[in-house]
Amino acid sequence: MDYDELADLYALQYENYRDDLEFYNGLAERHGGPVLELGAGQGRVAARLARRGIEVWALEPSAAMRQRGQAASAGLPLRWLAGDMRDFELPRRFPLVIAPFNALMHLYSAADQDAALARVSAHLEPGGVFAFDLYNPLLIRADGALRLEGRYGAAEVYYHQEHHPATQRLLTHYLVDESAEGGGLKRRHYTLDQRYYQRYEVARWLAGAGLSGDLYGGFNGESYQAASPWMVWKARRVS
Ligand SMILES: C[S@@+](CC[C@H](N)C(=O)[O-])C[C@H]1O[C@@H](n2cnc3c(N)ncnc32)[C@H](O)[C@@H]1O
Known part of the structure; x- marks a missing residue:
């Protein structure tokens, strides 16, 4: 989906959304950089990590979203990349790949999902972590x-x-x-x-790409329940 038309609305709606920031920041501090963010939007998460001195590579297909992100992150260790998570090739691997705030919900078919996960897997360092959050579909x-x-x-x-x-x-x-x-x-x-995704669908999808995923119902390690606001996943390469 093309976010160019939505970029100004997105800035208004989410500039103050912070629920996930400490979760991604904590992972980045634990695993070290550089961090690769898929669907980085306007850099809401990426700039936060970069302000803490962590190098971030931010992949984002929408020019309007990237331009806003670039304007707000001058001088930070944040590298903006035009690209699609289904089809990208970068010259290095990462200890941490993240896809915050439902970014994976823009993968509309099993083929798109598999293509993106294959790219994630190819860019993870051995033992690297892929973390992402999705809203809980049971609450729709x-x-x-x-x-x-x-x-x-x-x-x-x-x-x-x-x-x-x-x-x-x-x-x-x-x-x-x-x-x-x-x-x-x-x-x-x-x-x-x-x-959107169901929990066992995600578990099988990750396992199919050689990743083992842990699911949480919130950003502080809460167990996943029917009423949890989010599905927060931390996945590690096991094969
Ligand atoms: C809900 S926004 C999340 C932005 C950012 N991660 C955040 O937390 O604020 C989803 C982003 O995914 C991007 N996106 C959509 N399809 C994509 C794709 N195929 N590959 C990479 N990014 C994509 C959109 O352009 C948009 O910026």
Whole structure:
């Protein structure tokens, strides 16, 4: 999915989202850099690690997301790379590869998922760790109602969701409203398209690529339960 159109909305919505930062920072401090982030967006996580002196390589296909990230990370040990997680080749391996904040939900088919995991595996150092978080699909409540997501400066953001359980797809339709000249309304529409995962599907997917995964229900080692907000995975190469 192309985030170019969503880049300004993303900046407004998530500049203050911090729930996962200490988790990824702790892993980076434990495993050392450089860290490879897949789907690095605007550098929300990457810049945080880089500000702590950890070298980060940030792979991101959207030019608009990268440009915002680059502008905010000048002078930091953060290397921005234009690329797709399904098909990239870098000249080194990494002790830690991360994909924070549902980035893997932009892999829409088994072939895309396998291609990305093969690339991760090829770029992990022996004993290296692949860590990522996904929202818990058991909590999806898509009733189609239009809800206010938030007010950001002059913009009001509404959303409604469309759930397709047979294909594990969740579409979130955003309406971004701002006042227009002459008392009118300027409304923009964006759709976020995500293909979510079930727990045993992830475990089998990792095992198929020679990785063994541990699942947590939160960023502080909580056990995974039906009501957990997240599926947080830490996977290690075992073969
Ligand atoms: C939800 S954002 C997460 C951004 C960042 N990781 C964060 O935590 O703020 C998902 C990102 O994945 C990127 N993305 C989508 N498809 C991708 C692909 N095939 N390969 C790499 N990144 C992709 C999007 O452009 C977007 O920036």
